[in-house]
Amino acid sequence: MSDSDAARHVVIIGASLAGTRTAQNLRTIGHTGPITLVGAEAELPYDRPPLSKDVLKSDWSDEVVEGNRLITPTELDELDVDLRLGIAATGLDTVARAVRLADSTTLAYDVLVIATGAAARPSPWRPESGVLQLRTLDDARAIAERLALREPVVVVGGGFIGTEIAAAAIGFGCPVTVVDPVTEPMARLVGPEIASSLVELHRANGAETRFGVGVVDIRGTAGDLTVVLDDGTELAASTAVVGIGSIPGTDWLAGSGLTLENGVVTDGGLRAVGADDVYAIGDVARWPHAGRGLHRAEHWTNASDQARFVAAAIAQGAEAEYASSDYVWSDQYDWKVHTVGHRDPNGTSILVGDLAVDGRVAVVHADAAGDAVGVVTVNWVRALNQARRLLMTGGSARSVADQLEQLAPRAAA
Ligand SMILES: Cc1cc2nc3c(=O)[nH]c(=O)nc-3n(C[C@H](O)[C@H](O)[C@H](O)COP(=O)(O)OP(=O)(O)OC[C@H]3O[C@@H](n4cnc5c(N)ncnc54)[C@H](O)[C@@H]3O)c2cc1C
Incomplete structure (x- = not known):
């Protein structure tokens, strides 16, 4: 310098x-x-x-x-x-x-x-009031004020932010419905193996899900909204929170x-x-x-x-190419979801562990050649840390899965 x-x-x-x-x-x-x-x-x-x-x-x-x-x-x-x-x-x-x-x-x-x-990608539905979005502290304040009423909430968008808001609304004691036009909205982020468990988690905590149907309109005012779906269903809500990307x-x-x-x-x-x-x-x-x-x-x-x-x-004056660690986390109720690397839509996946039995799981994603390109873990930080190291050195998805298997509680016993 x-x-x-x-x-x-x-x-x-x-x-x-x-x-x-x-x-x-x-x-x-x-x-x-x-x-x-x-x-x-x-x-x-x-x-x-x-x-x-x-x-x-x-x-x-x-x-x-x-x-x-x-x-x-x-x-x-x-x-x-x-x-x-x-x-x-x-x-x-x-x-x-x-x-x-x-x-x-x-x-x-x-x-x-x-x-x-x-x-936040602006909501295409703009009734007089009652539709909120979350990006800033002021947005969070406004949403918390509505959730404190414990009245029905419709969350539009079943990605990480939408589902975290849904979990928060359940925590406040609100009846919650999550709507998304995609049948498994979280599969894009975590793969289908874990996405379905996450949907079950939301249902078990009391959230209704309407996946595979889109919203066509939101009418009314705060406290008295009607969310109209493309299958003709009308959902009554006090508040709608729209989380459809940014x-x-x-x-x-x-x-x-x-x-x-x-x-x-x-x-x-x-x-x-x-x-x-x-x-x-x-x-x-x-x-x-x-x-x-x-x-x-x-x-x-x-x-x-x-x-x-x-x-x-x-x-x-450091001259290098930026290399991303591709690390993301999300909290869904008391579950900790972590992803490192990515999921190749043309590749395959290997499941390590059993969420229902062990309360933790990892999914290793491979590209079309079978090389490991990403790992998703739920409630399993040790596997995440190991996966981060293994992905840096490269190798087949099978060998990464075998090494994570060694960390599984039953293998250790
Ligand atoms: C509710 C929520 C939950 C999230 N949870 C997670 C998570 O669990 N895990 C995860 O990995 N990521 C999460 N994220 C994403 C993470 O917060 C973002 O990736 C991160 O904030 C990006 O930081 P940034 O500084 O690039 O942009 P931002 O945080 O968007 O900040 C940009 C700033 O620039 C300001 N600005 C914009 N235009 C102008 C202008 N013309 N002039 C001056 N200032 C301007 C904005 O006001 C803003 O303050 C979450 C995001 C949100 C909103």
């Missing part, structure tokens, strides 16, 4: 996980130049995964919320960062190397990090010359295509993933890892 590199002004747009961690990593590595961190939300940066887990509970408290801040005011002082909260970036001029802000000022940069994440935060980059295709397209080093000294990281970035081609991940570990990677590239 040259002295002039260390003194460069780094501007980070988006003050959530990816943005905050970039600033922190830059200082840890020894970047001495100015850092400006700009965030559209007025809140001190906070972590999102707890919004559908610990935070969304009937015993919601400000203490839990404060415990999930990504940085404390004291740490912020020590970081020596110009933090500008409650102000959005509205445009980017890569030739002048300047970002336009919502207050009509401009911010010059030497290096720009785009970390504007994603927003869209990357790229609106402000229109006309900037960057390549925007379902995210900011980058090269393997996370440098935005179309400009110098501009990086994109976290949920907004779409980079060439070694196994999946251009890929945008919406997962915590990826955002955090990319922040570390880019900080090293900026402060140390």
